[in-house]
Amino acid sequence: MTKPQVYPVLGVGFGPANLSLAVTLEELGHFGTARFIERSDGFQWQEQQLLPGADIQNNPFRDLVMQRNQYSRYTFVNYLAEQGALTDYLHLNAKFPLRREYAGYLAWVAESFRGSVDYGQSAAAISLVDGDDGGELFEVRTETGRRYLGESLSLGTGRSPRIPYPFQGALGPTVFHSTQYLSSIERLGDRRIRVAVVGASQSAIEIILDLLARPNVEQVTSLHRGIGFRLKDTSPYSRQVFLPEFVDYFHPLPSETKRRMRTELRSINYAACDQDVIDRLVGIQREYDLTGSDRLRMLPFTETGQLTRSPGGAHRLVVRDINHADEQTVDADVVILGTGFRDFGTGPNDEPYHPLLEGIAHRLPLDDEGVPIVARDYSIELNAQEYSRRPLRVYLNGLCEASHGMGDAGALAMLSARSSDIANSLVNHARLTADEPLVVGSLR
Known part of the structure; x- marks a missing residue:
């Protein structure tokens, strides 16, 4: 050889x-x-x-x-x-x-x-x-x-990719991370589908907007632990985290301090979105509200505890309100994880x-x-x-x-x-x- x-x-x-x-x-x-x-x-x-x-x-x-x-x-x-x-x-x-x-x-x-x-x-x-x-x-x-x-x-x-525990054993053609979005959703063709999107990231809101523009998508359910899609912190002072000088400051810090700082600065890059996509989604949601449509469902303050199959063969998500501990089920033909990276x-x-x-x-x-x-x-x-x-x-x-x-x-x-x-x-x-x-x- x-x-x-x-x-x-x-x-x-x-x-x-x-x-x-x-x-x-x-x-x-x-x-x-x-x-x-x-x-x-x-x-x-x-x-x-x-x-x-x-x-x-x-x-x-x-x-x-x-x-x-x-x-x-x-x-x-x-x-x-x-x-x-x-x-x-x-x-x-x-x-x-x-x-x-x-x-x-x-x-x-x-x-x-x-x-x-x-x-x-x-x-x-x-x-x-x-x-x-x-x-x-x-x-x-x-x-x-x-x-x-x-x-x-x-x-x-x-x-x-970060795959939350309830979804780890279910990945496949109808349960996938946002990094597999376009090829996976297009592989389903014109099939009539209900979709659950997990996460409140920029990727998640962009995917929701794209899904709502597809005629074959009957309903989109958005699930996230927070109050909704939050505005990204775009202040020039906050965005100093993207400068080489910040790396010089950050790198020598103790691990515990780094974790605290990353939590404090999280809204600069995580679980937060740009103003333009938030405005677009709010406008669409308002249109649905005015016409009595439930094509877009927003479920804030929720986390998924279990993923099973419904009697009709769809995915059934058992979701819990993180504040009241109330549970409900969400049935979806497709589950998309806008849950970020490890x-x-x-x-x-x-x-x-x-x-x-x-x-x-x-x-x-x-x-x-x-x-x-x-x-x-x-x-x-x-x-x-x-x-x-x-x-x-x-x-x-x-x-x-x-x-x-x-x-x-x-x-x-x-x-x-x-x-x-x-x-x-x-x-x-x-x-x-x-x-x-x-x-x-x-x-x-």
Whole structure:
């Protein structure tokens, strides 16, 4: 069997996080040092949530590269210029780009790195093997049986979906997370359905609006623990959590302090929505109220205690009012979970580390609470063996909200700054071979 090539940097996942890292490495003069594997057959970003009218809730200047290199050809502005769309975009006077347009930008950048990505390769396991020089290497095995070897690893897969306990054994074609929304709902065709949407996130309200625009959806029931869809805290002071300076402030804090701060700042990014979608839903709800329609049902202050099958074959949710403890049942043909993602930690909804790290968990350094220690440069330096000749580092690219703050919660705003931190760390610690420095042209 031919031994696979050893890459200085091996990236798992090729979404915006590792795409930004690829851009940074190229512009620092290290093009070709990294290899990425991606489970999708081609580049895609939020493919399941490209809904009509949905935007990115992010300043377009805070793109893959602008904060680090304003003259890069990979900026969003340059993308618009090369597409001949800059004037049209400026004419819109839009605060944020449409999600579909930003997905086009990301795919356009990704095309420049097609030669560095193996698409259709889903990572199945990560382990450690001995290299020819006596040092250790990361080995990634894919579901197709391919092996990849790397001296450093950048994990850019995104966080694991949070599936509340009552739904964990029921996932399938009619019970699914919001990350599977479009393909799952379209797979049902024109079948007449009643849908329950669990959660009060931006994704949840966008999905409800999309469902209500579908003629085959007979009824939508919205269930959430709070009073309803709350307005996101968009104050410039609050949104300092998406600045690199906040990461510097947050990272050294004790774990207990970090948890308290994240609870206090939760409304900036979680269980909260933008004004435009709230206004749209309230308007639709008012129309239904005026006509006596029950097509939209709102059940605040509720949590699901049990999911069973109704006599008619639909899903039956036993829901409880968290204040009065009253119970009622909700029957739905489809259940959609807009319940967010899991963090690293020891709480009931947390996981100690990403599941792909299970094969190297015995080498992860842990803090007093049993959670892996992540350095400021987003790296975990594995515990060394007696014979180790060099330290091994796995970089968590976009997985570090618990250690680095809310800017790492899948936010586009931190892409450029985070990729710069990781790339600079790789240059300092990994054996990267410099190629010809990239000549950066001006914006068109």
